[in-house]
Amino acid sequence: MPGFVADRSAWSGLALVFKLALREMRGGLRGFGIFLACVALGVAAIAAVGSVGRSLTDGLAAQGRLILGGDLSYSLVQREATEAEQAFLAARGDLSSVATLRAMVVAGEKGSALVEVKAIDDRYPSLGTLETDPLLARDALGATDGAYGAFADPVLLARLGLKAGDRVSLGHLPVILKAAIVTEPDKVVAGVGFGPRLMISQEALKASGLLQPGSLVRWTYRLVLPPGADGDAALASVQTTVKQAFPEAGWEMRSRLEAAPRLAREIERFTQFLTLVGLTALLVGGVGVANAVNAFVDRKRPSIATLKSIGAPGGQVVAIYLLQVMLMALIGVAIGMALGATVPFLLSTVGRTLIPLPLEPSFAPLELALAALYGLLTAFVFALLPLGRAHDVPVTALFRAAVQLDRRMPRRRYLVALGIAIAALVTVAVVFSYDRWLALIFVAAAAAVFLLLRLVASGLMRLARALPRVQRPAVRLAIANIHRPAAPTPSLVLSLGLGITLIVTLALIETNLRNQLTGSLPAEAPSFFFLDVPGSQAEDFRAFLAKEAPGAKIEQVPMMRGRLLTLKGEPAESYQAPEDVQWVLDGDRGITYSATVPENSKVVAGAWWPADYAGPPLVSFESEIAEKLRLGIGDVITVNVLGRRIEARIANLRKLEWRSLGINFVMVFTPNTFAGAPHTDLATLSWPRGQIADNALITREAALLRAAAETFPVVTSVRVRDALQAVDDMVSQLALAVRAAASIALAASILVLAGAMAASHQARLYDAVVLKTIGATRAHLLTAYIIEYGVIALATAVFGFMAGSMAGWLIITRVMRLSFDLSPMSTILAALVAVVVAVGIGLAGTWRILGQKPAPYLRDL
Structure with missing residues (x-):
């Protein structure tokens, strides 16, 4: 082997480092199994989340025309487009329209149900294919x-026990169910609905009696541009032309380039959240790496000492x-x-039901490179x-094989390099985040948890x-194992604490x-x-409710x-607003006078107008949203209602009780x-709380729902329980994705625990051999290990529960x-399960030690 010469060039020294490193690696990857698993798990989680997020984003972009149903979409609420507006759009391409609204269907004795009605014209679908079972034409x-x-x-x-050929009532119209919908090409753009789809013709909608003055019907007009004139430049030109021709139309415009902008934002936000969960898995695995x-x-102390003995610098x-x-x-x-x-490709073949979104599986080099950077850093x-610490391994380590490596802090140069590396990791986590404030919170929380866990271990x-000396040998041994030199206590506390947290x-x-959305109603x-x-x-409807639900509270307002x-004179589409109130500026909002x-409101700034006010239009704005939108008393806003442009001055600000779920x-x-x-x-109708048993209340709600659908067929009844169940279903799907990402972090915790056990295996083996030689039984050792792991796990669980x-x-x-709501029972149960798992892993790692014969190991002492 060539010696180490002080005057070698930098390139020559670097080449020697590579040569010796590669030569030593010829012996294989023994001892690096948990290391590889910890790194691979964390990187896999981040890479999978990033790849799936990119595939969903690409799917939205690639299938924008299909999702939107055209190149451009113009939608209006409570009114159809005028003949002039429709003619203007139709002159620029193939025009089709759909109308959507919520309504009730009544199926006789089988009951009634809230449905999302979609009324289509002769051209639907302009793009894509509508599939039904049995396969029928429009x-x-x-x-x-x-x-x-x-x-x-x-x-x-399934909900009403119906089949093809059965009859139901929609408004005043009898309807025959001809087929079940298998594929609806533009379903994604409709968003989350509170009821299943019912698709009818626009002729049927007009005959149903559901189109009343002021009805909440959304008319959407899809425009497919002619071939050769459908590029991005032509798209922008048509958008500008339509806006200039009808500046007061008040319609919401979308193009194929942003078919579902809110969905795209939510995908990015949820992807970042899951990425942070994956980064947690990587940080947990980092303890296993250490x-x-x-x-x-x-293991390399003899090799290190040998290299230093022949002149290698530290x-x-x-x-x-x-x-x-x-x-x-x-x-x-x-x-x-x-x-x-591979995850996006697996989801595209076997997981379509899990992600009912346009998924375009593809190789995502940027996301994979980011995951690799996270892993390497x-x-x-x-x-x-x-x-x-290997820098200061002495040559005398050649003659002291059973002595542990000094665990003191390494030299300053390595601490500086460590600080730079940590700063780089934090910078990457923040810079590449969708929400940098959330990323900073995560970084601060991770640092605090690591520091606190280290303090807990110390x-x-x-x-x-x-502690004073205990007489029982097993207890004394357990206490000594917790604080002895090179004890695995810090590693166990870190890995288990992160997992439980x-x-x-x-x-x-x-x-x-779940409690907020479905569990406990206000x-x-x-x-x-x-x-x-x-x-x-x-x-008449108010009198009907009073008769059918005596004693119930009824509230009724125009909408x-x-x-x-x-x-304040600035267009809403370019107004800078925080993300959490952007929904106020996107699309149409419910308004009243x-x-x-109103109930559930309290004026906190300004004054309410007189009951007989007859001056220029005034408006009352919700106080918290107004603050985030930088609006105050005296500011002017402009709204479009039924195609009419209305300018109003803010007269007062109100604080609302949103959690009441009232109007x-x-x-x-x-x-x-x-x-x-x-x-x-x-x-709205509210039953008096506590005066009706739950079973009786459900019966009365079902009866009222059916009576309202039969007596007032054009009125849409939404039962809050059903609406919250729809939200609960959505939360369950999101929770499934979170659990999948979190399970990787938990798997990393288990790997780290196993790695900590493996790292202390040799020392425990010698301890067990010596103790058995002087008379310790397997029961004594097992009791000591149970106490040791139990105390560490319990102390860590208390911290994990609090953190x-x-x-x-x-x-x-x-x-x-x-x-x-703290919900202590579920969290305590989760922490206790983690304690049991930790003790089980610890005992599994030491069980083989207890059965070893002393003789082979005593010869090496």
């Missing part, structure tokens, strides 16, 4: 013997083994990238400290060291979301919402749809603003802005 929706045909979502058929590198350096020795470790990390990263890259950060070891945090988030929450109550039948056009302050509007106008405008009423509860509270109250 002509099947025509009239036969006074009844129109319909295609129904299979969920509707354990593996510590064990690696321990820095060059560290470089040799750092190169080996990073090459091992590169192998783990490659495995993780390969696994993560994490491996470097966690490997540097144990490798830095405190536990100090406490064990300070993550379990508790996710359990609290999911539990609180005391004053309504049982029903009734939409599209015709103004001519408003009093229209309006779209914000300008705020009132002479008095709440962001904007309330003076009554004279909409004098003579057609509108419908919105009504996870704090993290869950911060996310629920500060990020999601919801009220927080």
Whole structure:
């Protein structure tokens, strides 16, 4: 072997480092199994999340025309486009239209159900294919013997026990269910609905009686540009032309380039959240990396001492083994990238039901490169400290094989390099995040948890060291194992603490979301919402509710749809607004008018107008949203209602009780603003809480739902329980993705625990051999190990419960802005399960030690 010469050139020294590192690696990857698994798992999680997110984003972009149903889409609420508007659009391409609304279907004795009605024209679908079972053409929706045909979502058929050929009522119209819908090409753009789809013709919609003045019907006009004139430049030209021709139309415009902008934003946001969960898995695995590198350096002490004995500088020795470790990390990263890259392709073939979104599986080089960067930086950060200690391994280690490596901090140069590496990892995590503030919170929380867990481990070891001498040998041995030199206590506390913290945090988030959305309704929450109550039948409908539900609280207000056009003179589409209130500016909002302050509202700034106010239009704005939109008393906003442009000055700000689930509007106008405008009423009904048993309440709700559908067929009844169940289903799908990502972090925790056990295997083996030689039985040793692991796991579980509860509270109250419920039973149960798993892993790792014969090992002492 060539010696180490001080005057070698830098390139020559680097070549020697590579040569020696590669030569030593010929012996294989023994001892690096957990190291590789920890790196590969974390990288795989981040790569999979990034690849799936990219595939979904690409799917939205590639299938934009199909999702939108055309190149351009113009939608209006509560009114159809005028003949002039339709003619103008039709002159620029192939024009088709659909109308969507919520309504009730009645199936006689089988009951009634809320449905999302979609009325299509002769050209539907302009793009894509509508598939039904049995396969029928659009002509099947025509009239036969006074009844129109319909295609129904299979969920509707199953819910009411219906089949093809059965008759139902929609409004005043008898409808024959001709087939079940298999594929609806533009389903994604419709968003989340509160009921199954019922597809009819527009002729049937007009005959149903559902089109009342002010009804909440959305008319959407899809324009397919002619071939050769459908490029991006032509698209922009048509958009500009239409906007200039009808500046007051008030329609919401979308193009194929942004077919579902809100969905795209939510995909990016949820992808980042899952990426942070994957990064948590990588950080947990980092503890396993540190354990593996510590064990690696321990095994290489004779080689390190040999290199130093022939003149190798400490820095060059560290470089040799750092190169080996990073090459091992590169192998783990490659495995993780390969696994993560395959996930979109697996989902596209076997997981379509899990992700009912346009998925375009593809190779995502940028996302995979980012995952690789995370993996390599994490491996470097966690490997540097144990490798830095190798700099000062003495030559005398050749003669002291049974002596542990000094665990003091390495030299300053390695600490500086560690600081730079940590800064690089934090920078990457923040710079490449969709929400950088959330990324900073994650970084701060991760640093705090690591520091606190290290303090917990140190405190536990100090406490064990300070305890008085115990008479029972097994207990004394357990206490000594906790604080002895090179004890695995810090590694066990770190890995187990991170795992329990993550379990508790996710359990609290999911539990609180379910409780907020479905679990516990507020005391004053309504049982029903009734939409599209015709103004001519408003009093009759209120009398009907009072008769059918005596003692119930009834609230009824006028309702229209309006779209914000300008705020303080600035167009809404270019107005800079925080992400959490962007929904106010996107699309149409429900609005109302009132002479008095509405229920669930409290004026916090300005004054309410007189009941007989007859001056220029005024508006009351919700206070928190107004603050985020930088609006105040006296500012002017412009809304479009029924194609009419209305300018109003903000007269006061109101604080709303959103959690009541009652009737709440962001904007309330003076009554004279909409004098003579057609509108419908919105009504709610609330049963008196605690006066009706749950079973009886469900029966009464079902009876009222059926009576309302039969007596007022054009009124849409929404039962709050059903609406919350739809939300709960959506939360369950999101929770499934979170659990999948979190399970990787938990698997990394288990691997780290196993690695910590493996790292201390040799020392425990010698301890067991010596103790058995002087008379210790297997029962004594087993009892000692149970106490040791039980104490460490219990102390760590207490910390994990507290840290996870704090993290869950911060996310629920500060990020999601919801009220927080600790739900201690579920989180304590999760922590206890983790304790049992930790003790089980610890015992499994030491069980083989207990059966070893002393003689072979005593010869090496």
